[in-house]
Every structure is written in C-alpha cells, then in structure tokens.
Amino acid sequence: MILRSVIMVVVVVGILSSASQALRFELQSGHTKCISEDIKSNSMTVGKYHVVNPNEAHPLPDSLKFAVRVTSPQGNSLHTAEKVETGQFAFTAAEDGDYMACFWAEDHSPQIIMTVDFDWRSGVQAKDWSNVAKKGQVDVMELELKKLYDTVTSIHEEMFYLREREEEMQALNQATTSKMFWLSFLSLFLCLSVAGIQFWHLKTFFEKKKLI
Numbered sequence: 001m002i003l004r005s006v007i008m009v010v011v012v013v014g015i016l017s018s019a020s021q022a023l024r025f026e027l028q029s030g031h032t033k034c035i036s037e038d039i040k041s042n043s044m045t046v047g048k049y050h051v052v053n054p055n056e057a058h059p060l061p062d063s064l065k066f067a068v069r070v071t072s073p074q075g076n077s078l079h080t081a082e083k084v085e086t087g088q089f090a091f092t093a094a095e096d097g098d099y100m101a102c103f104w105a106e107d108h109s110p111q112i113i114m115t116v117d118f119d120w121r122s123g124v125q126a127k128d129w130s131n132v133a134k135k136g137q138v139d140v141m142e143l144e145l146k147k148l149y150d151t152v153t154s155i156h157e158e159m160f161y162l163r164e165r166e167e168e169m170q171a172l173n174q175a176t177t178s179k180m181f182w183l184s185f186l187s188l189f190l191c192l193s194v195a196g197i198q199f200w201h202l203k204t205f206f207e208k209k210k211l212i
Contacts, residue, residue, distance in 0.1 A: 022119035030107035036098045040161045043093045045122035050086035052115040060085055064114045066105040073097030123154045
C-alpha cells in the first residue's frame with residue numbers, strides 16, 4: 001500500500017513537472033500576445049523569458065527586442081520591462097485569480113517575427129530546490145522526500161482552492177437562476193398586463209361603436 005501511494009505521488013510529480021516546461025511562441029512586430037495563469041493567493045511564482053537567437057553564430061540584432069508587463073487580476077502592474085531580449089520576475093500572489101503576462105514588440109517595417117521562450121512556474125514548481133539542497137546540506141533521498149511533501153501539500157491546498165471556486169460558481173449559478181426566474185415571471189406579468197389592457201381597449205372601442 002505504501003509503495004502504491006509513493007508511485008501515485010511520483011506520477012503526480014511527473015505530471016506537474018511536465019506541465020511546467022517552457023512555452024515557446026512567435027511574436028510579430030506590432031502585435032501583442034498575452035498568457036494567463038490561474039494562481040491562488042500566497043503562492044510563490046517565478047517567470048523567465050528570452051528571445052531565441054535565430055542565428056547563434058551572430059549576436060542578437062537590436063530589432064529582436066520586446067516589452068513585457070505582468071499584471072494581477074485587479075490590473076496592478078507587478079513587472080514591467082521595455083526593449084529587452086531576456087528577463088525574469090518573481091512575486092508572491094496577493095490574491096486568487098488569473099495573472100496576465102503580456103508581450104508586445106514595436107512596429108517594424110518590414111515585419112519581424114521573433115521566437116520567445118517563456119517559463120512560468122508557481123507553487124512547488126517555483127521553488128529553487130538546488131538552493132534548498134545547498135543551504136540545508138541534505139542528501140538526495142531527503143531532498144526528494146521534501147519535494148514529495150511540498151507537492152502533496154500543494155495538491156491538498158489546490159483541492160481546497162478548487163472546492164472554494166466550485167462553491168463560488170454554484171452560488172453564482174443559483175443567483176443567476178433566481179434572477180432569471182424573477183425576470184421570466186416579470187416578463188410574463190407584463191405580457192399578460194399588456195394583453196389585458198389591449199383587450200379592455202378593444203372592448204371599449206367596440207362598445208362605443210355599438211358593435212357588441
């Protein structure tokens with residue numbers, strides 16, 4: 001049973017590590033590309049980005065530079081850089097929600113397409129385990145156990161976070177359903193009222209004309 005649990009945790013660690021690989025995308029001059037990450041509060045997050053040199057035999061030209069801005073769910077700026085070819089950022093999330101990293105390049109004629117490598121990690125994935133090993137002077141097995149413990153803790157916190165989000169969505173669903181019910185009831189009442197007024201008006205008109 002213990003072995004099976006360890007294997008399951010290792011599989012989860014493998015999935016998490018594979019999901020934290022760098023993202024590579026193309027950025028055209030005069031265009032903007034934004035990437036969002038759902039991060040829960042009090043989670044550490046780090047990001048690294050750089051332009052891929054199309055010709056490693058020569059230095060990177062000045063035209064292959066871009067600007068980057070990282071914002072919180074409320075739109076507060078957490079990191080800003082302009083005319084850079086590489087950089088990094090790190091912060092602790094102050095609130096739950098989608099954090100946004102936007103990259104844009106100045107307009108250029110003719111148009112330039114650059115390739116950007118972007119690695120964005122949060123939670124356990126953001127921790128520098130090499131420094132932990134150096135500072136704590138721990139062996140390989142103890143380091144792996146620390147990783148597993150932090151990963152399980154992170155998964156446990158993530159489950160509670162997802163449950164809270166689910167409860168919020170259910171409350172929003174119920175509120176929306178209640179509003180739609182009263183809106184439908186009001187619409188039906190208005191329709192019946194208008195139909196009654198029209199019927200009364202037609203009846204009065206025909207009575208005046210002595211048609212009925």
